[in-house]
Amino acid sequence: MLKIKHFFLVIFVLIFINCSKDEPVDSQETKPLVSAIDIGNSELPYIKIKTISSVLNEPKIAGEMEIYINQKRVLNSTIGIEYRGSTSYRISDKKSFGIETRDASGKGKDVSILGFPAEEDWILTGDVFQAPNTIFDRTLMYHYLGYELFRNMGNYSSRSKFVEVELNGVYIGIYVLMEKLKRGPDRINIESLIAADTDAAKITGGYILKIDKTSGSDVLGTHPLSYYDTNWDDDCRYTEFNSFRSNYDINRNRIAFPAYGAPYHSNKYLETYFVYDYPKAETINAAQKAYIKNYVNDFETALLTDNFSTNTRTYTNYIDRKSFIDFFIINELAGNIDGYRLSTYMHKARGGKLKMGPIWDLNIGYGTGGRVPVNDWIINYNNYVTNDAWMVPFWWKRLMEDPQFRSELKSRWTELRTNTLSTPKVLELTTNTSNYLTNNNAIIRNYTKWTGINYNYNNSVTELKTYLTNRLAWMDSKIASF
Known part of the structure; x- marks a missing residue:
C-alpha cells in the first residue's frame, strides 16, 4: 500500500510541475482557448488566471496564468497575484492586480509577456467601476493614451496592451496589462543601489x-x-x-x-x-x-x-x-x-x-x-x-x-x-485605439459584465476627442504668449 501511495504522489508532482511552466509555450505545444465567455475572433489577448485561494491585498498568492492570442496559448506561467491600489482598491468593484511571474519553486522569474522585455513584475489595471454606474474612465483609454503619447515624446513610460481577463473561471472584462514602474535596464534605467553602498560617489x-x-x-x-x-x-x-x-x-x-x-x-x-x-x-x-x-x-x-x-x-x-x-x-x-x-x-x-x-x-x-x-x-x-x-x-x-x-x-x-502632439496624430491614436476595442466586441463584453447593458461607448469616445481637441487648442493659446 505504501508503494502505491508513493507512486501516485510521484505522478501528482510530475503533473503539477508540467502544468506550471514558467516559460512561453513553444508554438508546437499551442493549446486552444476554452474560455468563460464567447470571444469570437477577437484579436485582444485573453488572459486566464487560476489561483489556489481567494486573491488578497497582501501577500501575493500562488496561481497560474495562461495567455491566448487568436485563441491559441502563447504563454503559461506560474505567478503570484494580489490586489493593488489604495483608494481605487477600496472603491472599485473592478479591482486591479499586481502579478509576479515565478518559476516552479515560487521564485520570481523574468518572463517576456506579449513582446515586452522580460521582467517579473506586472500590473493588470482595471478601470475604476462602482456599481451601479460610476465609472471614472468610460473610454477605458485614459492610461493607455497618456503612456503612448509620453513614450512617443521620447520618454520611458510603462509599455501597455489591452487584454481581456478571466479569473478563476469568471470573465472580468477589459484590462490593461502594463509594466510595473521599477528600476531596471528596460524600465527606469538607473544604477543599482544596495544597502552596503555608502561611498560618496x-x-x-x-x-x-x-x-x-x-x-x-x-x-x-x-x-x-x-x-x-x-x-x-x-x-x-x-x-x-x-x-x-x-x-x-x-x-x-x-x-x-x-x-x-x-x-x-x-x-x-x-x-x-x-x-x-x-x-x-x-x-x-x-x-x-x-x-x-x-x-x-x-x-x-x-x-x-x-x-x-x-x-x-x-x-x-x-x-x-x-x-x-x-x-x-x-x-x-x-x-x-x-x-x-x-x-x-x-x-x-x-x-x-x-x-x-x-x-x-x-x-x-x-x-x-x-x-x-x-x-x-x-x-x-x-x-x-x-x-x-x-x-x-x-x-x-x-x-x-x-x-x-x-x-x-x-x-x-x-x-x-508639428508631429507627436499634432491634433490629427492625437485623434488618430484615439480613434485607432477605440476601434480596436469596439471592432473586436470587447467593449460590449466588458460593459455587459459590469453594467448589464450595451453601453453607448461611442458617445464617450466622442467626448474624449472633443476634450483633446479643445485642450490642445487652449494650450496653444496659452503657450503662445510665453
Whole structure:
C-alpha cells in the first residue's frame, strides 16, 4: 500500500510541475482557448488566471496564468497575484492586480509577456467601476493614451496592451496589462543601489522617489484584507522609515512645525512628502537617505532663491529641465487631476540630475475629474482646493515664473505640435485605439459584465476627442504668449 501511495504522489508532482511552466509555450505545444465567455475572433489577448485561494491585498498568492492570442496559448506561467491600489482598491468593484511571474519553486522569474522585455513584475489595471454606474474612465483609454503619447515624446513610460481577463473561471472584462514602474535596464534605467553602498560617489544614484499616498500593496499591505476596506489613515501615515518631508510648504515658506504628524492633521495640506520607492524603505541606508534628502532640499532652495530677472540659474544644477517640461506637458494635456501631487514619480541616476517621470495613473483626467476648470492649468489645483491632504508642491508655479523655463517649454511645445502632439496624430491614436476595442466586441463584453447593458461607448469616445481637441487648442493659446 505504501508503494502505491508513493507512486501516485510521484505522478501528482510530475503533473503539477508540467502544468506550471514558467516559460512561453513553444508554438508546437499551442493549446486552444476554452474560455468563460464567447470571444469570437477577437484579436485582444485573453488572459486566464487560476489561483489556489481567494486573491488578497497582501501577500501575493500562488496561481497560474495562461495567455491566448487568436485563441491559441502563447504563454503559461506560474505567478503570484494580489490586489493593488489604495483608494481605487477600496472603491472599485473592478479591482486591479499586481502579478509576479515565478518559476516552479515560487521564485520570481523574468518572463517576456506579449513582446515586452522580460521582467517579473506586472500590473493588470482595471478601470475604476462602482456599481451601479460610476465609472471614472468610460473610454477605458485614459492610461493607455497618456503612456503612448509620453513614450512617443521620447520618454520611458510603462509599455501597455489591452487584454481581456478571466479569473478563476469568471470573465472580468477589459484590462490593461502594463509594466510595473521599477528600476531596471528596460524600465527606469538607473544604477543599482544596495544597502552596503555608502561611498560618496555611489550614493549619488540611483533613486526613485514618489509623491504619493502611503497605502497600497507597494508600501504597507501587512494587514488583513478587511482592514483596508474602511481604513483611510494609512493613506497618510508618513514616517522617517518610509519618507522625508520637504523643508518648504506649498506657499514657499519654510516649515516650522515637526514632520511626521498624525494622519490628516490640520496642517497636512501644507506638506509635501517624498516616499522611498527605490531603494525601498526596508533597504535604503542612512547615508543614502541623507544624500537624497539634502539633494532635494538644495534644489528647492536654489529654485526659491534664484533671481529670475538675471540670466543666472542655479536650480538647473539639480534638475533635468526637459524632463520637467515633458512631465508638465503630458499632465496638462491629460488634465490629470492627481498630477504633481499623487502618483508622481521622479528618479536620479548616479552622477546625474533629478528627472521627473515616468508618467503614471491618469484615470481621473481628460476633463472628467472636476476640481480644476478645463480652461486652466492643473498646476493651479491649489487655487480651487484649499485643504486637501495632497496639494501641488510649489515647484510648478515657481518654475512657470522663470522666463527661461517658459521659453524652453514654448520651444518644446512647438516642436511636439508639428508631429507627436499634432491634433490629427492625437485623434488618430484615439480613434485607432477605440476601434480596436469596439471592432473586436470587447467593449460590449466588458460593459455587459459590469453594467448589464450595451453601453453607448461611442458617445464617450466622442467626448474624449472633443476634450483633446479643445485642450490642445487652449494650450496653444496659452503657450503662445510665453
